[in-house]
Amino acid sequence: MLKVVLLAINAKYVHSSLSVWVIAGGVARYAQHPHDVVVVEATINQQTSDIVDVVAKHAPDVVGISSYIWSAALLPELLKLLRERLPEAVFTLGGPEASNNVDFWLKRGANYVLQGEGEYNFPQFLDTLAEGQMGQGDGSRQGDGSSVSLVRQKNRPPVSNRPPVSEPIDPYTDAFFDALTGRLSYIETSRGCPFQCSFCLSAGSTVQYFPLDTIKNQIFTLSQSSTKTLKFVDRTFNCNTDRAYKLFEYVIDLDTTCCFHFEVAADLFDDRTLSLLESAPPGRIQFEIGLQSFYEPALKASSRIMDVEKSERNIRTLMQIRNIHIHVDLIAGLPYEALIDFMNSFDRAYSLKTHTLQLGFLKLLHGSVLRKQAETYELQYLPEPPYEIISSPWLSVEDLRILKHVENALQHTRNKNRFLSTLDYILTTTGERPFKLMQSLGANVPNHGTQLEEYVSQIYEFCAALPGINKNTLQDNLTSDWLSMVKGKNTPAFMKNNDKSRDHVAAEAEKHLRRKIRREEYAVLSSGKGIFVDSDDQNPVTGLYSVHTVPKGELH
Numbered sequence: 001m002l003k004v005v006l007l008a009i010n011a012k013y014v015h016s017s018l019s020v021w022v023i024a025g026g027v028a029r030y031a032q033h034p035h036d037v038v039v040v041e042a043t044i045n046q047q048t049s050d051i052v053d054v055v056a057k058h059a060p061d062v063v064g065i066s067s068y069i070w071s072a073a074l075l076p077e078l079l080k081l082l083r084e085r086l087p088e089a090v091f092t093l094g095g096p097e098a099s100n101n102v103d104f105w106l107k108r109g110a111n112y113v114l115q116g117e118g119e120y121n122f123p124q125f126l127d128t129l130a131e132g133q134m135g136q137g138d139g140s141r142q143g144d145g146s147s148v149s150l151v152r153q154k155n156r157p158p159v160s161n162r163p164p165v166s167e168p169i170d171p172y173t174d175a176f177f178d179a180l181t182g183r184l185s186y187i188e189t190s191r192g193c194p195f196q197c198s199f200c201l202s203a204g205s206t207v208q209y210f211p212l213d214t215i216k217n218q219i220f221t222l223s224q225s226s227t228k229t230l231k232f233v234d235r236t237f238n239c240n241t242d243r244a245y246k247l248f249e250y251v252i253d254l255d256t257t258c259c260f261h262f263e264v265a266a267d268l269f270d271d272r273t274l275s276l277l278e279s280a281p282p283g284r285i286q287f288e289i290g291l292q293s294f295y296e297p298a299l300k301a302s303s304r305i306m307d308v309e310k311s312e313r314n315i316r317t318l319m320q321i322r323n324i325h326i327h328v329d330l331i332a333g334l335p336y337e338a339l340i341d342f343m344n345s346f347d348r349a350y351s352l353k354t355h356t357l358q359l360g361f362l363k364l365l366h367g368s369v370l371r372k373q374a375e376t377y378e379l380q381y382l383p384e385p386p387y388e389i390i391s392s393p394w395l396s397v398e399d400l401r402i403l404k405h406v407e408n409a410l411q412h413t414r415n416k417n418r419f420l421s422t423l424d425y426i427l428t429t430t431g432e433r434p435f436k437l438m439q440s441l442g443a444n445v446p447n448h449g450t451q452l453e454e455y456v457s458q459i460y461e462f463c464a465a466l467p468g469i470n471k472n473t474l475q476d477n478l479t480s481d482w483l484s485m486v487k488g489k490n491t492p493a494f495m496k497n498n499d500k501s502r503d504h505v506a507a508e509a510e511k512h513l514r515r516k517i518r519r520e521e522y523a524v525l526s527s528g529k530g531i532f533v534d535s536d537d538q539n540p541v542t543g544l545y546s547v548h549t550v551p552k553g554e555l556h
C-alpha cells in the first residue's frame with residue numbers, strides 16, 4: 001500500500017482547496033490497489049520548512065502537489081526541501097501551473113507531472129507506480145538525463161474507460177469537514193467553459209454538467225456546515241441559463257445563513273432569472289462578473305464574446321435590487337487597449353457603482369492562447385509567476401505605474417466599501433473623472449499597510465486641498481463614512497469635536513439603541529446634525545453599519 005500525501009497550498013488561510021479532496025475521492029473510488037491517502041492544506045504565508053514538517057510527519061511514499069499561480073513561486077524551494085527530507089519519496093505535480101509547463105517542473109524537483117483531470121489520472125498513476133510499471137506506459141519518456149520521467153497521461157482516459165459524468169466524486173467527507181473549520185468552501189457543478197477568451201486557461205473546453213440532484217445534495221450539506229461562504233468554481237456558472245435558474249432557485253430557498261458566490265456572465269441573464277434574483281435574501285448571493293474591458297478592439301483581440309450593452313444593463317438592474325453583492329473585473333494590458341482606452345473602460349465600469357471594481361493586470365499564463373501570441377503582440381511580461389504584463393505597444397512601463405496607483409487607491413477605498421459618500425462628494429464637486437481621482441489618491445496617498453486612522457487623515461489632508469472642496473462638508477462625509485465602516489473604532493484626531501450638543505446626540509442615540517453609547521460611536525456634523533452608528537445593524541451585502549441622524553431641530 002502506498003502512503004500518499006496530497007498537498008494543497010492555498011493563497012490565504014481562509015481559503016480551502018477543492019482539488020485535493022476531489023482527487024482523494026478519485027483514489028478511493030477508482031484505484032485498483034489500496035492506497036493510504038492523507039490531505040494536507042497549507043498556505044503560501046507559512047514558512048516552507050513548516051510545510052515540509054507537516055508533510056514529512058506522514059512519511060509518504062508519494063507526495064502529490066497541486067500547483068496554481070499563487071503557489072508556483074514557492075514550489076521550487078518546497079520541492080528541494082521535501083526531497084532532502086524525504087529522499088525516497090516520489091513527487092508528482094498536477095494543476096494548471098505544472099501541467100502547462102512540464103519541463104520546467106521536472107527540472108525543479110518533480111519526478112512526474114500529471115496532465116488532465118486528477119480524479120481519474122491520479123488513481124491510475126498510483127496504481128501504475130504500485131505495480132512498478134511507471135515509465136513503461138504509453139506516452140512516457142525519459143527526462144533530462146536525471147532519474148525523472150514524465151508520464152504524459154492523456155488528457156482523459158479513453159471514453160470507454162472514463163467514468164460517466166453522471167457519477168461525480170463527492171469530496172465532502174468527514175475528513176474534509178474536520179479540516180474546513182469555518183473557511184470558505186468550494187463546489188464544482190460543471191467543468192469547462194464554452195467561451196474562448198485567449199488569456200484564460202479554461203477557454204474552449206467542452207462543458208460537462210454534473211447531475212442536479214447530486215449537486216443539490218452537496219450544496220445542502222455544505223450550507224449546513226461551518227462554512228460561511230460557498231464558492232462555485234464553475235467557470236461561467238450561468239452559461240446554461242435554465243440550469244443556472246434551477247440552482248439559483250435552490251440556494252435562494254435554502255434555510256441557511258451561508259452565502260453563495262458565483263462567477264457569471266452578466267449578458268447571459270434573462271428577465272426570468274433577474275426577476276428570480278430579486279427574491280434572494282440580502283447577502284445570500286454574490287456575483288463575480290468579468291467585464292475585462294469595454295474597448296471593442298481589445299475584446300476582439302482576446303476573442304472575448306460579450307454583449308457589452310446587455311452586460312451593463314443587467315449589472316445596473318442587479319445593483320438596483322440591492323440584495324446581491326456585485327464584483328466586476330477589468331483587465332489592464334489587453335492588446336490594443338492604450339491608457340486612454342482603459343481609462344474609458346474604467347470610468348464606464350465605475351459608473352455601474354458595483355460593490356467591488358477589481359483592476360487586474362493581464363497575466364500571460366502558461367497554456368493560454370495569448371501567451372503563445374505574446375511575441376506577435378509584442379507583450380513583455382514577468383518571466384516568473386504571476387507572469388504579469390510589464391509593457392506592450394499600447395501600454396508603457398509608466399502607464400502601468402499609473403494603473404498601479406489607481407489599483408492601490410481603489411483597493412483601499414471603494415473596494416473595501418470605504419469612503420463611499422466622500423468619494424461621491426469629491427467626484428461631484430470637482431467634476432474629476434473617477435480614474436483620475438483614483439490615480440491622484442494612489443500617487444499622493446499610497447496605502448502600503450497604513451493604519452486606517454492615519455490613512456483617513458491623509459485622505460482628508462489631500463482632498464481638502466482639491467479645487468472647490470469645502471473642508472466642513474468633506475469632514476462631514478468622512479465622519480459619516482468612518483462611523484459606517486469601522487464599528488466605533490477610535491476617531492481620527494481631525495474628526496473630534498466637543499460641540500455642546502454632543503450630549504444630546506448621545507442621549508438620542510441611547511434611546512434608539514437601548515444601550516449606553518461609546519464616544520467613538522457618534523458625532524456632531526458641521527451642519528449641527530448629530531449622527532450615530534448602530535453597530536448591531538450591519539448590511540449583509542455591503543458590510544457597512546447603519547448610520548442614523550438626529551435631526552438638527554431636536555438638538556438643544
Ligand code: SF4
Binds near residue numbers: 197236
Ligand atoms: S475568461 Fe471566463 S468566459 Fe472567458 S474563457 Fe475564461 S472562464 Fe470562460
